[in-house]
Amino acid sequence: MKTPNHFKLTALAAIFSCFVLTACNGANSSTASSTADVILTIPVEAVLTRHGEISSSYRTTATLEARGEAEVISKATGIVQHILVEEGDAVSAGQLLAQLDNERQQYSLNKEKAELNRLASELTRTKEMHERKLISSDVFEKLQWQFDAMQASVNLAELALKETEVRAPISGVISRRYAKLGQLVNQYATQSLFHIVSNQQLEAVVHLPEQQLAQARIGQNALLEFAGMLPVNAELVRISPVVDAASGTVRAVLRVANEQQLLKPGMFAQVQLQFDVKADALLLPKRALMTTDNSPTVFVVNAENKVSRKPVSLGYQSDNTVEILSGLALGDKVVIAGQSALKDDALVNVVSVKQFE
Numbered sequence: 249m250k251t252p253n254h255f256k257l258t259a260l261a262a263i264f265s266c267f268v269l270t271a272c273n274g275a276n277s278s279t280a281s282s283t284a285d286v287i288l289t290i291p292v293e294a295v296l297t298r299h300g301e302i303s304s305s306y307r308t309t310a311t312l313e314a315r316g317e318a319e320v321i322s323k324a325t326g327i328v329q330h331i332l333v334e335e336g337d338a339v340s341a342g343q344l345l346a347q348l349d350n351e352r353q354q355y356s357l358n359k360e361k362a363e364l365n366r367l368a369s370e371l372t373r374t375k376e377m378h379e380r381k382l383i384s385s386d387v388f389e390k391l392q393w394q395f396d397a398m399q400a401s402v403n404l405a406e407l408a409l410k411e412t413e414v415r416a417p418i419s420g421v422i423s424r425r426y427a428k429l430g431q432l433v434n435q436y437a438t439q440s441l442f443h444i445v446s447n448q449q450l451e452a453v454v455h456l457p458e459q460q461l462a463q464a465r466i467g468q469n470a471l472l473e474f475a476g477m478l479p480v481n482a483e484l485v486r487i488s489p490v491v492d493a494a495s496g497t498v499r500a501v502l503r504v505a506n507e508q509q510l511l512k513p514g515m516f517a518q519v520q521l522q523f524d525v526k527a528d529a530l531l532l533p534k535r536a537l538m539t540t541d542n543s544p545t546v547f548v549v550n551a552e553n554k555v556s557r558k559p560v561s562l563g564y565q566s567d568n569t570v571e572i573l574s575g576l577a578l579g580d581k582v583v584i585a586g587q588s589a590l591k592d593d594a595l596v597n598v599v600s601v602k603q604f605e
Contacts, residue, residue, distance in 0.1 A: 289595050292586035294549055295602045296579055297532050302571050303525040304463065304564045307518070310454050310472075312504065314513040316446035318418050322433045323411040324348055333442070335425050339416045345442055346427050350412035357405035364402050367395045420446035423513075445513055450504040452482060454519055455497035461487075463523040470502050473518040480504060480511065484521065526564060529571040533604050536584040537562075537570065546576070547583040547590050555583060555594050569604070 326348030333345050371391050378388040414427075424443040433439055452472065456464055470482040488499040502519070504511065537544045537560075544562055547555040563571030576582065583590065584602060 289597045290586060290589055291599045292547075292549075292555075292583045292590070292596045293600050293602055294581045294598050295533055295536065295584050295604055296581055297530055297572065297576050298604075299528050299578060300531045300569075301525060301527050302529045302531060302564045302566055302569060303522040305523060305566070306456065306460050306463075306521045308454050308456075308521070310452035310502070310517050310519050312450045312452055312511060312513050312515045312517060314420075314445040314447065315449040315451050315503075316418050316420060317423075317513075318416075318420075318444050319440040320345065320414060320417065320442040320444060321438055321440055322348060322414055323435055324350075324353070324408065324433070325435045326350065326352075326412055326433060328427050328429055328431045328433060328441075331425070331427055331429060333422050333425070335422050337422045338420070339422060339444065340419045341416055343416045344413055345416055345422075346414040348412040348414070348433060350409055353405070353409040353412055357402070357409050360398065360402045360405045364395070364398045367391070367398050371395050414441055416442075416444060418444055418446055419448075420444040421509075447506055447509050447512070450506050450511055450513060452502040452504055452517060452519060454500050454502065454521065455492075455495065456487075456500050456521075458491055458496050458498065460523075461491075461498050464498075464500060464521070465523075469522050471520040471522065472502075472504065473520075474511075474515055477510070480517075482519075524564075526571065529563065530573075530576065530578060531569050531604075532560075532572050532576065532582060533584055534565070534568055534570050536582045536587070538587060547587045548576070549581040549583060549596060549598060553596055553598065555590050555592070555596055557590075557592055 328346055329349050330347040331345075332347075333339060333343075339345065374383060374388050374391050377383045378385065421444065422442055423445045425441075426439070426443075427433075427441040433441070452470075464484065464487055466484060466487065468484045470484060472480045472482050474480070482502040482504045484500060485503045486501040491498050500521075502521075532546070536546050538546065538557075540557070540559070543559055545557050545559050548558050549555050558575050560575030561573040563573045565571070581598070581601065583596070586596075590596070
């Protein structure tokens with residue numbers, strides 16, 4: 249038989265058990281709540297939209313070419329006696345580069361001059377006699393023609409002597425010397441003795457796709473990048489009026505100033521042709537963009553550290569930056585890292601706000 253005290257102990261045990269269970273449930277509920285808070289707070293990196301300069305451009309490659317270059321040949325036949333320049337030497341137009349033997353040309357000139365002097369003396373005497381009516385006009389005119397013909401022969405002999413001097417046709421730098429001392433040069437063999445390139449101005453030829461032709465204009469700027477060198481500015485100076493049917497491209501020529509002679513013909517360049525420049529565009533890094541239903545979107549962080557997905561309209565684009573035409577305002581905080589795990593109204597923890605150039 250159970251006593252009253254036994255019933256009291258049983259009731260106390262039941263109350264104690266309920267208290268323990270309630271306390272445990274409360275602790276578990278608090279832990280779950282903290283876990284939920286951690287899951288909902290997603291760490292992200294963000295950036296503030298800013299105003300800056302951006303351009304519409306086309307990227308391609310090109311090889312530098314000399315604006316002026318010449319293969320120097322001899323107009324005379326002879327043996328090379330003197331070479332006055334070497335590869336790398338700067339020369340000016342008309343400068344003497346090499347001398348051929350000219351003994352034969354000198355003798356020929358002396359002979360022609362002697363004959364001219366004889367005719368000149370005879371013409372003087374004949375002219376006096378003609379003025380005195382002692383000889384006919386026909387005799388005087390024939391002698392005058394002989395004198396004129398001999399004068400032309402002397403001029404040709406002087407030219408032949410002058411052509412034994414090999415001179416630079418343009419100003420530039422000797423890029424190759426083919427001539428050698430003692431070499432027999434034949435004027436009819438078109439042997440190249442020197443190669444001269446003009447490095448003061450270089451050209452870069454690019455081939456623009458047909459769809460880019462509408463944006464290309466004479467006078468537009470271009471930026472040329474070379475390995476191990478600072479970028480160099482260039483200018484679009486010529487655009488072909490014909491589209492190459494085989495490639496669908498248009499030949500365009502860039503002029504590259506090279507007063508310091510740092511650039512060389514044959515150098516390979518990465519070319520960025522700038523069609524248009526906006527000085528005060530609203531800019532955003534490209535990595536902030538996401539694609540939703542084939543349209544660009546971004547996640548914007550509000551004052552409560554919640555994000556919302558916003559569609560944006562894009563304008564000009566560069567390597568890492570894009571122009572925002574609509575959808576954002578100046579100073580908006582936009583997620584650039586961690587956005588793949590986000591959805592509308594997600595709570596985020598902005599780890600850092602990056603600055604971008």
